[in-house]
Amino acid sequence: MPLSENQATIAVADTERSFTSLPFPDVDLMHIWQLLEPSERRRLRDIRTFLQDRVRPESLEYWNREEFPHHLLPEMAAHGLGGIQLDGSSELFKGLVYVEAARADVSLSALVGIHNELIVGMIRELGSAEQQKKWLPGLSQFTALGAFALTEPEHGSDIAGGLATTATRDGNEWVINGAKRWIGAATMADFSLVWARDTEDNTVKAFIVESDCPGFSATKISNKVGLRIMQNADIRLDAVRVPETNRLPGAKNFAAANELLKHSRAWVGWQAAGVQLGIFDIARDYALARTQFGAPIAGFQLVQLPLAEILGNAMASLSLMSDVARIQGTGDLEMVQAAMAKATTTRLARESAAKGRALLGGNGVTSDYEMAKLFGDVEILYTYEGTYEINSLIVGRAVTGVSAFVSRH
Secondary structure, eight states, X not given: OOOOHHHHHHHSOOHHIIIIIXXXXXXXXXXXXXXXXXXXXXXXXHHHHHIIIIIHHHHHXXXXXXXXXXXXXXXXXXXXXXOTTTSOOOHHHHHHHHHHHHHHOHHHHHHHHIIIIIIIHHHHHHSOHHHHHHHHHHHHTTSSOEEEEOOBTTBSTTHHHHOOOEEEXXXXXXXXXXXXXXXXXXXXXXXXXXXXXXXXXXXXXXXXEETTSTTEEEXXXXXXXXXXXXXXXXXXXXXXXXXXXXXXXXXXXXXXXXXXXXXXXXXXXXXXXXHHHHHHHHHHHHHHHOEETTEEGGGSHHHHHHHHHHHHHHHHXXXXXXXXXXXXXXXXXXXXXXXXXXXHHHHHHHXXXXXXXXXXXXXXXXXXXXXXXXXXXXXXXXXXXXXHHHHHHHHHHHHHXXXXXSOOO
8 A cells, every 4th residue: 555645754765855954864973984985985875876766665565565576676787786796896885785775675685685695606606617607697687586595494503414405416417305495586586506415425515406497496485574575485396407517616515605604694784784774764754754742753852862772773783894894805704703793783783673663653563654664674684694593602602612502411
């Protein structure tokens, strides 16, 4: 149902007012955007304008309907969002692109992040020259889409040791059997990057499984509380045959997957920072427009307090992530840093979402005013790419030297 004129006035920030005339229009109190080179700052402003003018307003109804806005993909490609992993951009620029994407819509930021960090990144780093030549040009333009198929119905947090999908060599082909769950974009992807255990040597390998292969099926998972635009799916692999040329030669064991997941966890930290800026944008606009007791609620002490706390959480998250980008730039990022960043920023995002929802009162529980949409999306950030608890245990193991992943009896 379309928003009423009054709802739209409060819910969707007017770009000119939000990013021009308000105090701290960029909400960059820590001057992190200024760390970019001037050319990257100009490009990021252009991307932000596109995301706020086109993506954010359209995303709400697609979120409500759990549908994907396919018509936005060519425009996203035109702004370079399909190839930031390939265009030589700095780590900080890539991170701030993810921030601006999540600020506009978390689901589409998930698509952009997974696409670049896990799909494009995996084929570039682990694929053969032929695989790169076949897929990277289309991927960079969003004319091709891939899915990262690792998690399984019975194996999430313990996927490293529990991965049950199998691959059996048969001459010049591999026969793959198993199931995957929560696989983003799998219902609309051209292929899935399927991780499977070789039945001969018990090592984990990766394969390009095109979606039209006999025995492959992807079924949409519905009724999610968040990330409703992202088309997550259950995948079934029933004696799916792929040629040896579809095996990624660089994916020789699970360590290759873990290397990708390290950077992917860092990417979620950027998402968490970005959604907090979105929460602040909505909350501040609402507080300035909403009148109670004869005055805008922005002048009430109990409204300014959560606004300051939300912004403080966002700036803490951005500052942490800018340090992560610095470490990534030197090639020194380790899993403990990525896990800490993901756990910390999503914890702060969860707190910010709760404060933002409460600030809107009753209007905070309906997606018409956007905040409920972000409130649901944050729950997904808190859980995916390693739950908060698992990432915290990774940090705990690193700083104590003792693993707490398996209880002792």
